Amino acid sequence: MQTMTKANMPTLTLEDRIMLIQNGDETLRNKIIHIYQPFIKKVISKVCNRFIDHSMDEFSIGLFAFNEAINQYKTGQGSKFLTFADMVIRRRIIDFIRKEARQSKNIYLDQAEIEDDSQQDESYLEQKAALEYFEEKQQIEERIEQIEAYKVLLKQYGISFKSLSKHCPKHIDARENAKVIANILVSNEQLSQYLQEKKQLPIKELLQFVSCSRKTIERNRKYIIALSLIYLGQFHALQPYVEPESL
Known part of the structure; x- marks a missing residue:
């Protein structure tokens, strides 16, 4: 054999x-x-x-x-x-x-x-x-x-480190809010599945779980996607850098 x-x-x-x-x-x-x-x-x-x-x-x-x-x-x-x-x-x-x-x-x-x-x-x-x-x-x-x-x-997802640096929110509160949104997304199986399959942020569905406006989510879209992928990809060594202070 x-x-x-x-x-x-x-x-x-x-x-x-x-x-x-x-x-x-x-x-x-x-x-x-x-x-x-x-x-x-x-x-x-x-x-x-x-x-x-x-x-x-x-x-x-x-x-x-x-x-x-x-x-x-x-x-x-x-x-x-x-x-x-x-x-x-x-x-x-x-x-x-x-x-x-x-x-x-x-x-x-x-x-x-x-x-x-x-x-x-x-x-x-x-x-x-x-x-x-x-x-x-x-x-x-x-x-x-x-x-x-x-x-x-x-x-x-069409995101580079260079473009990500440009789309990173300048204010601390905005960054922390984006981190919270990313955590909500990855904790919801349907939302995270949508992101991974469509390679797009499920903005309409996310609005049911967050208090911010659609405009805010769209403005920080790339940053939220990038944060979500750290969790979904199980990049444990990178997670300490994105943990929201409010959690």
Whole structure:
């Protein structure tokens, strides 16, 4: 029997295959996980900054995280599956590193009668500082990746970063009001579906849920769409920048 590889799999996108798996194709799930093991190891190795093989705990965690990404991925969220899987794997590995750091601290404390307390504290502080540096670096990388994916998604709606900067409301109250409108839109399944299918803002329908005028919504149309896409695309690294103060 011929081995299934990326080259001879049916001409479906990876995202199409993920949908088939979510609909119950467990055989395809196993094939996809097997094929993308090199990808999983690459992500883990980048996070841990060292070589990872199949015998390590980190690799097992990466496999579980990749499978988790398969289950949680949603089409239309603005990013490709591998970008989303990369993010899930990174988070699970970081959680593992944190857990290991806490356990290491306990081990140092248990050896208090053997080792000098100051050496234990120094070792733990070095670990803590290294972990904080690592997490900050990962957050920056994740933010850059999501900005690129967000830029691609905005283009589908005829919006560029340059045009968005021009249409950003100048007054704080107007910006906060636009953020509230975006939250209302993404919280309503029919409104968010309309936006994603028509690539237009459902202004008439929105007027039933907001107190501002049609003119106000139309004036800030691009800004509201851009904010809504941050939530709909699950760009978690960008959301802190658009959370309305009134929520």
